[in-house]
Amino acid sequence: MLTRRTLLRTAGIGIVAAAAGIPLAGCAADDAVLRVGTKIDVPNFGFQNPQTGTVEGLEVDIARELARRIKGSPDAAALVGVNVTTRGAMIDNGTLDAVLATFSVTDERKRSYAFSRPYYIDHLGILVKQGKGLEAFEDLDGKTIGVALSATSKRTLEDAAREAGIGLHFAEYSTYPEIKIALVADRIDAFSVDRSILGGYVDDATELMDVAFAPQRYAVASSLDDPKLAAAIDAAVAAMQSDGVLAALQEKWGLASEMADETAAEAEAQAASAARVGAAAPLASEAPVVQAPGGGGDA
Known part of the structure; x- marks a missing residue:
């Protein structure tokens, strides 16, 4: 560890x-x-x-x-x-x-x-393989989501799952390519990180779900x-x-x-x-940041 x-x-x-x-x-x-x-x-x-x-x-x-x-x-x-x-x-x-x-x-x-x-x-998103019947967030009930190690994606999705009344499992990886490989190999059912990041991993076999969570x-x-x-x-x-x-x-x-x-x-x-x-704008580190429950995706 x-x-x-x-x-x-x-x-x-x-x-x-x-x-x-x-x-x-x-x-x-x-x-x-x-x-x-x-x-x-x-x-x-x-x-x-x-x-x-x-x-x-x-x-x-x-x-x-x-x-x-x-x-x-x-x-x-x-x-x-x-x-x-x-x-x-x-x-x-x-x-x-x-x-x-x-x-x-x-x-x-x-x-x-x-x-x-x-x-x-950006906003947190979800990438899935085509042809798996995963279209709505509720379709992920009982499925395994691949997320980045130490990222806040897991917490955000856990909060969203509770609100939707579904249960999710998670697998954590050190890099995004590892998560994409796991998705392609069917070791996980979905890949979640910020939507702009996921856009770089879309190919002929995968697609972005029409969902977005928590501004990043x-x-x-x-x-x-x-x-x-x-x-x-x-x-x-x-x-x-x-x-x-x-x-x-x-x-x-x-x-x-x-x-x-x-x-x-x-x-x-x-x-x-x-x-x-009548003052200079504060540093972002000093200003309040409004977050959705769970607070974030990648990074």
Whole structure:
């Protein structure tokens, strides 16, 4: 069993080369470099291209843009591959300055990390194999759902199942490809994580159920011990929202949607609120986040 102590000892292992022009990330702090953790298994967010070996996606591009605005150059982004079990630990042990890894904001996580305002809003979804007769949420009664280890998807679905009067079983995995393989091999009946993530795993044999749960607000996570960096990151994300760069990057990766519109609307509402009180908008880590019961999906 992986313990938090084990994670803190091993979190520096598995560093990967990222987008073209970005050097292999190191572990030592460097004022000229922004060390950022991204996923490598989430198409359109952070995915290692099997043909080029580079990591690409919305969160990779945002990391480079943050480095440009904070450190003066997009090439100052040193990217490190993370997953749901290592991303927080690598902030804890000082290996990373920040994480952009489909990390959703919850009240519990805000006690451990500083979060920027959201850069994307998603909802928890469910992927199933075609031809299995699984169309409505109630059809999953007694079925086994594959979820990411340490993600909040399980808790959200448990709450939804209680409300629907059905029972679910769960199997936890370390990576999304593992869950997809288990689904294809019929070891599980469904794969649940945020809908935009699931979109990258849809193929001719699978389909997304027409359900959505609990808004997932993706934000940049950093250490509570470095409020100056957290403020700089939040300001950079706010600027990216204001000048259209964020919307352009979402569109580039096919992620511009009503969820993206909700992100922009939330930013505008936050700015309007700040103007009314005559103060700067608070960091997302200080502002209340409204969650559905269970509080989240991935990350």
